[in-house]
Structures are given as structure tokens and as C-alpha cells.
Amino acid sequence: MTTFFVVATAAKLVLFLVGIITCGALMVWVERRMSAMIQDRIGPVRANAGPFRLWGLVHIAADGLKMMIKEDFIPRRADKLLHALAPMLAIFPVLVTFAVVPFGPTIDFGHLGSVNHLGPLFEGRWATTLQVAQVDVGLLFVLAIAGTGVVGAVIAGAASDNRYSLLGSLRAASQLVSYEVTLGLSLVGCVLVFGTLRLEDMVLWQHHHTWGVVVQPLGFVLFLAAAIAESKRTPFDLPEGESEIVAGYFVEYSGMKFAAFYLGELMEIGVLACFLAVFFFGGWDVPFLRADGIHLSLPMLGAKFWAMPHWSVVLLQLGAFGLKVCGLIFLQMAIRWTLPRMRYDQLMELGWKAILPLSLANVAVTAVVLHALR
Amino acid sequence: MPYVVKRPERDIWEQSYIPETVRGMGVTLRHFFRNVIGRRDTVTILYPEVQRPYPPRFRGLHRLTQRDDGSPRCTACMCCQTACPAECIHIVAGSYPDGHPLAFVEKYPAEFWIDELRCVFCGLCVEACPCDAIRMDTGLHARPVEARPHLMYERNLLLSITDAKGDVLTANPRKK
Amino acid sequence: MEEYREEELTLPAEPMLLHMGPSHPAMHGTVRCVVKLDGETVVGSDVQIGYLHRGFEKECEWGTWTQVFPYTDRLNYASPLLNNIGYALAVEKLLGLQVPARCQYIRVILGELARICDHSVCSAAMAMELGAFTVFLYLVKAREWIFDILEEVTGARVTHAFCRIGGLRWDLPENFADRVRSVLPKSLEAIHECEQLLLRNRIFMDRTMGVGTITPERALAWGWTGPCLRSTGVAYDVRKAHPYLVYEDLDFDIPVGSQGDNYDRFVCRLEEIRQSARIVMQALDKLPDGPIAVPDDTGILLPQKLETYTTIERTIQHFKIIMEGIQVPPGEVYSYSEAANGELGFYLVSNGSGKPWKCRVRPPCFANVQALSELTRGRLLPDIIPTFGSINMIGGECDR
CATH class of the missing domain: 1.20.5 (Single alpha-helices involved in coiled-coils or other helix-helix interfaces)
Structure with missing residues (x-):
């Protein structure tokens, strides 16, 4: 383990943690601003920094400050330890799953200016992959960690000593566990096609062949549905269901503990957008852009090639990844502000009777086709 | 069908x-x-900065109209106080002394209180006034204040409020 | 699976008692449902009303006949003009008074505009409680434009206090017809957008179809009226069955449902908005000229202002009406009209003084909300929300 490796990993870790938390805070703004634009409102613009309103961006800071100075209320008969533990448990999987997201190809600080002929992923003295942890069982790691998300919700509901919370945590438990199954199964098709569990290799496959959404369109729709259900947002926001069970499992939380739940949920949108991009939209892949430059092969013009320096390729690919994530966040937000909420039994029916069989069928069809093609 | x-x-x-x-x-x-x-x-509008113009008929805060010489139009007849369903008007009548230029109207409101917090802005007082002394055409709504007494409007304040165009006079042609 | 009875088990599960409301997002702050839950299944529910009781009927006995108008604004605060009209009609019936044609037309126009407001806000609230927040704001936007018109006419957005016994407070402003003709299509467009968002959306259909179903017989037995009754297929509308004002001369249809579930109630309301818009447009075309109130010499309405200012006879008449109230002959009357939620009845008793001796209101949603317990028993907890929303319980009217 070289010093460079340690420094690079630490840098990536810090960069990423700061990135996600900023992203979560920004998501608050995006959600408010976007819903306002959809609903013909102005949206929040009241908070300002002197003369600057910045389209309501200052509200993030105002909210953060408010959350910090608010009373941290714990119900009298609540379990104090579990009540305090639950928000941490709820935010933990979101932060951890981010670690395996490959948000860019390998970058070599020794050869930033030259043309890279080694391909997107390589090893070198000053090279590091833009991914915090390269885990061999990447996908399994993601699913395993995401599966612990239910614990925080259940503990929060059980520890709050509130009947609405109890109902909310019961709903959360059954919903998350049910959709966990589909979440994994809808990705099995991808795993079969890509032939790997490593997230960076999945992106590499898509980089060399074609995007996942082309080979797994059904898998994409199913994963999107399951992902929204996992992040507990409309139309699957039953554990919160503010008009039914008030705020569900976090009804008794205030201050920073509430912020942990709230930010956790919003960051989860970001995480899911990352995974959707990695599994189905080629991650950092830009069409026609290879590690050494742009390769175009048009039927009229024949093959063309423009060489590009290493740094510009990496920058373009990082930008592409960001753009894809933003687009997928936009998609999730648009769905949230369009659809009404489902009912508990209908949600279960959808999960077990529609999405699960469909994802099984997707796996079977993918396997058969792959076998036939071999 | x-x-x-x-x-x-x-x-x-x-x-x-x-x-x-x-x-x-x-x-x-x-x-x-x-x-x-x-x-x-x-x-939606950005409220305090952008204000929606109220229509001419908008029933806002009250005002008392003035005669040409600036004295109140009101003759303390108690019609508005009687007609008010919210009982938010309180009048204490006084009478002009003999020899006063306005002695022919006999009475005037020595005190005139309107509790704008109690008021339901129904406009019955305006309708009930037989000499166009009380009006609600100020184009102002009751804004939040820091203490209850701030919305207890008394006679001189009511007299000083103008209508939406800045006028304090009245449409009553009788004995200007 | 073998059938078992909970209480025969060694460790029986007890139902959970959940107090929904009055401070619950879906209960509008005006009602409490104490629900007994077996899991999420509602075993029984106790709907407790009265959180907005203000003693309306007793207040009326205190005020003169005219002073009741501001109180009626606060009955069904989603459509105050319809209450104004209902009360004015009741007193006029007791007086044996017929208001001029122009007044009748204006009442119809304003009443139908108020009905559009009420139906849109009811549908909006129901959609919002189902999680469709965008629909809520689109419908409220549609209502907002109509509120602007009503404000120009009456001088207030909600608490209009616009009708008077024997007439109206004011005539219509000059550009009224043009304003309505330009705004109403915009509002209908917004409502159409909401239909696009919801009506064929499976999530919405699943949540509302077959939920809160009631048969026509049960609905009639509970005393339901209005859109809720019509959603069961009973085409009873006071405007058609016992026409008042000028509804006879106007061409409109009654939308009825077939199943009597939440979906039918929602769609019936949206269809009624279309019919109301039709009525408004026709009435605007037919709007006659003429006085908006009965003549001054009947001693019902306050005399013309300019005459009051300048002549002693009119001043005396003015004072008599203000100080003593309108002289309504002794007697009693029950008058009913089609308010937004159904049949709004006023039962008035006069003893010849200037004040109502008794003013009893038959609020339509009081009857409707009685059935809520029956409609939700055996269903899931989330089903209470659209059912309650589609019944459109308005606290001001129900609790009085």
C-alpha cells in the first residue's frame, strides 16, 4: 500500500462525503423549487443573504441552522437510546453505499496531458480509479447495505411510543423487505449480461458494448419502481403518508434527528440515481468517447478519430456521469409530483404479484437469450 | 336530464x-x-414586495369621513354600532355647544372606537350609516401588529385614514 | 386457512385505538375519528364532530334578520354565497316576497360560481390527501381566479355577506360578464388538467373505485343529498326537483354516478363544475336589466343612499330598519336550496319582532358525515382519507 494510495483514497472519501451531504442539501432545494415550478408557484425565496436571494438557495443554510437550534424532543415514554440510534441507522446505508459508486474512470496524475492508450481502467504509479472502494462483490455489497435501511425505520417507529409511528414502521418494514427482493432480482438480468458483480466492470462493459437500458429495458423499469419504493417516496411513501399516518415512523423526531431522516431520504434519491446511471446508463460512459479520444464511425463519412488528452477525457466522463445523475434525479422528482399515493395492500400486490414475477421472467428470458447467443 | x-x-x-x-x-x-x-x-405573488391591487369594492379597514372643515361627518347616531353583528364599534356621543359653527348638527362622536380585531369586515356599518360618515374603501387590510391595542382604532386615527385615492371627503351632499 | 376467532386464542391480539384528529392533516382540524384498528383494518370508528361549534343558531336569535348574513358566510366557508342565497330565500319566503328578475339571475350566476369554487376545493383536498399535491394546487389555482371575480363583485374573497333580504348589496360591476367569460374557460382548463392527471391513473382508480361504496337506499336512509347522493345514481337535485330562482329557464343536466363510491363522487363533482359553468354562461346571456332589489317602499331594503342623506322621510325609514330590524310577519317557514354539499335548509320562526325567533339550519354534510363510520368499517385505515374527503365535511356547516 503506497502513500499515494492512502492519500488518494482519503481524498476521495472526504470529497465524496462532502459531495453527498451537499447533494442532499441541494436536493432539498431542488425538490422545493421543482415542485413550485410544476405547481405554478414561486417557491421559497424568502431567506436571503443580504440582497441575494439566489432563487431560494439560501434556504438550505437557514434550514440547517434552524434544525440545529431546534429542541431535540424525545417523548416521555420513548426508549431514549433507540430513539437516538434510529436516525443514525437510517442514514448509515445511504452514506456507505455511495462508497462503491464508480463516478469516473481511472485518472493518472502522472500523464494528465498525454493521450491515454491504456483504456479507461488501468494501474499505474500515479493512477487512481475515481471510486472510493473497489469491491469484488460490489453489487452484493450494495444490496446488503441497502437492506439494513429498514432497521432504522423500524427502530424509529418502535422507540417513539406513538401509534402513528408504530403503523409507519410496520409499513416501512413490510414495504422495504418486499421491495428488497425485487431490487435484487431486477438487477440479476444486468449481472447476467455484464458478467460481473464489480460495478466498475459493469460500466466498462457498457463502455465497450452498449448501455444497460438497451439490453435490459424491463429491468430498468422494474428497478426504478423498486428503487422509488426503497426510498419511500410518492407513490410509495406509505411509511410516511402524511395525510394518513401524519409522518409515519419519524413523527416524533425533531431537530437534527429529523434532519437525518429527511436528508437520508433525499440523499437516497441521489444514491439511487447513481446506481441507475451505473447499471443502465453507462455510468461515466460518453458515446463515441474512448480513453484516447473520440472515435466516430458514421456510414457516410467512414471512421474518424480525434485524439484527446487524458485530462479532458476524464473531465468529460465525470461531467457525463453528473449529467446522468441529475437527469435521473429529475425523473424521480417528476414522478413524485405527478402521482398519488398507493394503498398498503395495493403496494404489496404490485410488489409480489407484478414486479416480482416480471423480474423473474426478465431473468429467465435474459438467461435463455444469452445462452442462445453463446 | x-x-x-x-x-x-x-x-x-x-x-x-x-x-x-x-x-x-x-x-x-x-x-x-x-x-x-x-x-x-x-x-402566487411575492407578497410584501408585490401587492395585488384590491378592487374598488374591497372592504378594508374603516375610515371616518370629514366635513370640509375637517370635523367628523359622523353625528353619533349609533346606527353603525347597532348594525354591527360583531359589536366592534363603540361610540360616545358629545354635543356641540351653542354658538359653535357646527351647532346645527348637534352631536358628534366624542369617542369613536373600532376594534379591528373583532370586526368581521361585513360592511353592514357602512350600509347602516345615514350620512356616509363611515367607509371601508381604504384599500387596506388589517395587518399584523405586535399588541392588541394597536388595532383598536380611535376617532382621530380613523379620521386621518384616507380612501384608496387619498381622499378624506364624502359623497354626502347634505350641509357641507 | 382455518377460521379462528381472535378472542378464543391463548394470546389474543387487542385492537388498537387510534385518535385521528382533530389535529390530523386529513381531518381539517374540525373532526375526530376514533378508529379501532386490527392491524390496519378498521374494526370500528367513532366520528366525533363539533370542534367548530360556534352556536350559529343561537347567535342568529340575537341579531336582526340582516345581521344573520355574516354568520351564514361561515356555514359552508367553501361556498359562502350559496348560504347567503339560501338564507335570503328563506326569509323572502316568510315575507312572501319575489325578488326582481335581474336579482334572481345575479344570484344564480354568483351561486354557481361559488359552487364551482366549492367543488374544486373539495376535489382538491381529496386529491391532496391521496398524495397528489400538484392536483391540489391546480384546482386551488382554478378557484383563485374565480375568487378574484367574486372579490370584485362582493368586496371580500370569502366572507362576502353579499345578499340582502329582498335584493343584493350591489349590482354587478361593469366588466363582470367579460371577466367571467375570460376566466371561466381558464379555470375549466385547469380542471381538465387535473382530470388528465387523475381520472385514468391506476393508482387513483385503485384508491377510489369500490372504496366508500354506498347503495342508493342506504344513502337515502342516511338523509344524503347533493353530489354524494347523486353519485349513487339518485338524480335528486333541488334545482331540478323543486326549481327556485330562475333555474327553470336555464338548461343544465344532472351528472349521476353508478356505483356510489369515491370515484363517482369525485367525477360527479368535476362534472357538476362543467354544468355550473354552463349555467353561468347561459345566465350571463339572458341577464335582464332592471332593479336588483324590491322597491324601497316595501320597507325591507334600506332606502337609496342619496335620498337617505337628503330627505327626512327616507332617513326615518332608514333608522327604523336599522334600529328595529326588518319587520317579518309572525310565522314559520322551511326553505331549502341546493348548496354545494346538498340540500341546505333553513327553518325560520318569526314572532313579529325584528329578529329571528328561531333559525334552524339543516346542514347537508351533517347528514352525509353520519355515514362515514358505516362506509369505512371493515376497510383499511388509508381508505378513511379519500372517503372522508369525498364526503366533503365542512366543519362550519356541520357543527354550526
Whole structure:
């Protein structure tokens, strides 16, 4: 383990943690601003920094400050330890799953200016992959960690000593566990096609062949549905269901503990957008852009090639990844502000009777086709 | 004639969720892009900075109209106090002394209180006034204040409030 | 699976008692449902009303006949003009008074505009409670434009206090017809957008179809009226069955449902908005000229202002009406009209003084909300929300 490796990993870790938390805070703004634009409102613009309103961006800071100075209320008969533990448990999987997201190809600080002929992923003295942890069982790691998300919700509901919370945590438990199954199964098709569990290799496959959404369109729709259900947002926001069970499992939380739940949920949108991009939209892949430059092969013009320096390729690919994530966040937000909420039994029916069989069928069809093609 | 409202069939279009979700997103995103890229079409306004003009008939805070010499039009007849369903008007009548230029009207409001917090802004007092002394055409609404007494309006304050155009006079032609 | 009875088990599960409301997002702050839950299934529910009781009927006995108008604004605060009209009609019936044609037309126009407001806000609230927040704001936007018109006419957005016994407070402003003709299509367009968002959306259909179903017989037995009754297929509308004002001369249809579930109630309301818009447009075309109130010499309405200012006879008449109230002959009357939620009845008793001796209101949603317990028993907890929303319980009217 070289010093460079340690420094690079630490840098990536810090960069990423700061990135996600900023992203979560920004998501608050995006959600408010976007819903306002959809609903013909102005949206929040009241908070300002002197003369600057910045389209309501200052509200993030105002909210953060408010959350910090608010009373941290714990119900009298609540379990104090579990009540305090639950928000941490709820935010933990979101932060951890981010670690395996490959948000860019390998970058070599020794050869930033030259043309890279080694391909997107390589090893070198000053090279590091833009991914915090390269885990061999990447996908399994993601699913395993995401599966612990239910614990925080259940503990929060059980520890709050509130009947609405109890109902909310019961709903959360059954919903998350049910959709966990589909979440994994809808990705099995991808795993079969890509032939790997490593997230960076999945992106590499898509980089060399074609995007996942082309080979797994059904898998994409199913994963999107399951992902929204996992992040507990409309139309699957039953554990919160503010008009039914008030705020569900976090009804008794205030201050920073509430912020942990709230930010956790919003960051989860970001995480899911990352995974959707990695599994189905080629991650950092830009069409026609290879590690050494742009390769175009048009039927009229024949093959063309423009060489590009290493740094510009990496920058373009990082930008592409960001753009894809933003687009997928936009998609999730648009769905949230369009659809009404489902009912508990209908949600279960959808999960077990529609999405699960469909994802099984997707796996079977993918396997058969792959076998036939071999 | 009665007619039975439509209930949609449930075929694959509806049952598969996706087409209708896409159609719904078409509606919401049309609004989104119109507001972000095109002309802003918001219904809400940034209130204290942007103010919606109130229509001429808007019943706002009260005012007492004045005669040409600045004395109150009101003759303390108690009509408004009687007609008020919220009992928010309190008048103490005084009488002009003999020899006073306005002695012919005999009475005037020595005190005139309106509790704007109690008022329901129904306009019955304006309707009940036989000499156009009380009006609600100020174009002002009751704004939040820090203490209750701030919205207890007394005679001189009411007399000083103008209508939306800045006028303090009245339409009553009698004995100006 | 073998059938078992909970209480025969060694460790029986007890139902959970959940107090929904009055401070619950879906209960509007005006009602409490104490629900007994077995899991999420509602075993029984106790709907407790009265959180907005203000003693309306007793207050009326205190005020003169005219002073009741501001109180009626606060009955069904989603459509105050319809209450104004209902009360004015009741007193006029007791007086044996017929208001001029122009006044009748204006009442119809304003009443139908108020009905559009009420139906849109009811549908909006129901949609919002189902999680469709965008629909809520689109419908409220549609209502907002109509509120602007009503404000120009009456001088207030909600608490209009616009009707008077024997007439109206004011005539219509000059550009009224043009304003309505330009705004109403815009509002209908917004409502159409909401239909696009919801009516064929499976999630919405699943949540509302077959939920809160009631048969016409049960609905009639509970005393239901209005859109809720019509959603069961009973085409009873006071405007058609016992026409008042000028509804006979106007061409409109009654939308009825077939199943009597939440979906039918929702769609019936949206259809009624279309019919109301039709009525408004026709009435605007037919609007006659003429006085908006009965003549001054009947001693019902306050005399013309300019005459009051300048002549002693009119001043005396003015004082008599203000100080003593309108002289309504002794007697009693029950008058009913089609308010937004159904049949709004006023039962008035006069003893010849200037004040109502008794003013009893038959609020339509009081009857409707009685059935809520029956409609939700055996269903899931989330089903209470659209059912309650589609019944459109308005606290001001129900609790009085």
C-alpha cells in the first residue's frame, strides 16, 4: 500500500462525503423549487443573504441552522437510546453505499496531458480509479447495505411510543423487505449480461458494448419502481403518508434527528440515481468517447478519430456521469409530483404479484437469450 | 336530464401504470418547462414586495369621513354600532355647544372606537350609516401588529385614514 | 386457512385505538375519528364532530334578520354565497316576497360560481390527501381566479355577506360578464388538467373505485343529498326537483354516478363544475336589466343612499330598519336550496319582532358525515382519507 494510495483514497472519501451531504442539501432545494415550478408557484425565496436571494438557495443554510437550534424532543415514554440510534441507522446505508459508486474512470496524475492508450481502467504509479472502494462483490455489497435501511425505520417507529409511528414502521418494514427482493432480482438480468458483480466492470462493459437500458429495458423499469419504493417516496411513501399516518415512523423526531431522516431520504434519491446511471446508463460512459479520444464511425463519412488528452477525457466522463445523475434525479422528482399515493395492500400486490414475477421472467428470458447467443 | 358519469375501462393502458404516468408527467412537466424556460406563469405573488391591487369594492379597514372643515361627518347616531353583528364599534356621543359653527348638527362622536380585531369586515356599518360618515374603501387590510391595542382604532386615527385615492371627503351632499 | 376467532386464542391480539384528529392533516382540524384498528383494518370508528361549534343558531336569535348574513358566510366557508342565497330565500319566503328578475339571475350566476369554487376545493383536498399535491394546487389555482371575480363583485374573497333580504348589496360591476367569460374557460382548463392527471391513473382508480361504496337506499336512509347522493345514481337535485330562482329557464343536466363510491363522487363533482359553468354562461346571456332589489317602499331594503342623506322621510325609514330590524310577519317557514354539499335548509320562526325567533339550519354534510363510520368499517385505515374527503365535511356547516 503506497502513500499515494492512502492519500488518494482519503481524498476521495472526504470529497465524496462532502459531495453527498451537499447533494442532499441541494436536493432539498431542488425538490422545493421543482415542485413550485410544476405547481405554478414561486417557491421559497424568502431567506436571503443580504440582497441575494439566489432563487431560494439560501434556504438550505437557514434550514440547517434552524434544525440545529431546534429542541431535540424525545417523548416521555420513548426508549431514549433507540430513539437516538434510529436516525443514525437510517442514514448509515445511504452514506456507505455511495462508497462503491464508480463516478469516473481511472485518472493518472502522472500523464494528465498525454493521450491515454491504456483504456479507461488501468494501474499505474500515479493512477487512481475515481471510486472510493473497489469491491469484488460490489453489487452484493450494495444490496446488503441497502437492506439494513429498514432497521432504522423500524427502530424509529418502535422507540417513539406513538401509534402513528408504530403503523409507519410496520409499513416501512413490510414495504422495504418486499421491495428488497425485487431490487435484487431486477438487477440479476444486468449481472447476467455484464458478467460481473464489480460495478466498475459493469460500466466498462457498457463502455465497450452498449448501455444497460438497451439490453435490459424491463429491468430498468422494474428497478426504478423498486428503487422509488426503497426510498419511500410518492407513490410509495406509505411509511410516511402524511395525510394518513401524519409522518409515519419519524413523527416524533425533531431537530437534527429529523434532519437525518429527511436528508437520508433525499440523499437516497441521489444514491439511487447513481446506481441507475451505473447499471443502465453507462455510468461515466460518453458515446463515441474512448480513453484516447473520440472515435466516430458514421456510414457516410467512414471512421474518424480525434485524439484527446487524458485530462479532458476524464473531465468529460465525470461531467457525463453528473449529467446522468441529475437527469435521473429529475425523473424521480417528476414522478413524485405527478402521482398519488398507493394503498398498503395495493403496494404489496404490485410488489409480489407484478414486479416480482416480471423480474423473474426478465431473468429467465435474459438467461435463455444469452445462452442462445453463446 | 340526468346522465351517468364515465368510469374508464380498466384495460392494459391503465393497468400497466406506465402510459398514464407518462401522460401525467406530460402535464406536470409542461408546467415545469413553461415556468422555467418560457414565460413565468405563477399564480402566487411575492407578497410584501408585490401587492395585488384590491378592487374598488374591497372592504378594508374603516375610515371616518370629514366635513370640509375637517370635523367628523359622523353625528353619533349609533346606527353603525347597532348594525354591527360583531359589536366592534363603540361610540360616545358629545354635543356641540351653542354658538359653535357646527351647532346645527348637534352631536358628534366624542369617542369613536373600532376594534379591528373583532370586526368581521361585513360592511353592514357602512350600509347602516345615514350620512356616509363611515367607509371601508381604504384599500387596506388589517395587518399584523405586535399588541392588541394597536388595532383598536380611535376617532382621530380613523379620521386621518384616507380612501384608496387619498381622499378624506364624502359623497354626502347634505350641509357641507 | 382455518377460521379462528381472535378472542378464543391463548394470546389474543387487542385492537388498537387510534385518535385521528382533530389535529390530523386529513381531518381539517374540525373532526375526530376514533378508529379501532386490527392491524390496519378498521374494526370500528367513532366520528366525533363539533370542534367548530360556534352556536350559529343561537347567535342568529340575537341579531336582526340582516345581521344573520355574516354568520351564514361561515356555514359552508367553501361556498359562502350559496348560504347567503339560501338564507335570503328563506326569509323572502316568510315575507312572501319575489325578488326582481335581474336579482334572481345575479344570484344564480354568483351561486354557481361559488359552487364551482366549492367543488374544486373539495376535489382538491381529496386529491391532496391521496398524495397528489400538484392536483391540489391546480384546482386551488382554478378557484383563485374565480375568487378574484367574486372579490370584485362582493368586496371580500370569502366572507362576502353579499345578499340582502329582498335584493343584493350591489349590482354587478361593469366588466363582470367579460371577466367571467375570460376566466371561466381558464379555470375549466385547469380542471381538465387535473382530470388528465387523475381520472385514468391506476393508482387513483385503485384508491377510489369500490372504496366508500354506498347503495342508493342506504344513502337515502342516511338523509344524503347533493353530489354524494347523486353519485349513487339518485338524480335528486333541488334545482331540478323543486326549481327556485330562475333555474327553470336555464338548461343544465344532472351528472349521476353508478356505483356510489369515491370515484363517482369525485367525477360527479368535476362534472357538476362543467354544468355550473354552463349555467353561468347561459345566465350571463339572458341577464335582464332592471332593479336588483324590491322597491324601497316595501320597507325591507334600506332606502337609496342619496335620498337617505337628503330627505327626512327616507332617513326615518332608514333608522327604523336599522334600529328595529326588518319587520317579518309572525310565522314559520322551511326553505331549502341546493348548496354545494346538498340540500341546505333553513327553518325560520318569526314572532313579529325584528329578529329571528328561531333559525334552524339543516346542514347537508351533517347528514352525509353520519355515514362515514358505516362506509369505512371493515376497510383499511388509508381508505378513511379519500372517503372522508369525498364526503366533503365542512366543519362550519356541520357543527354550526
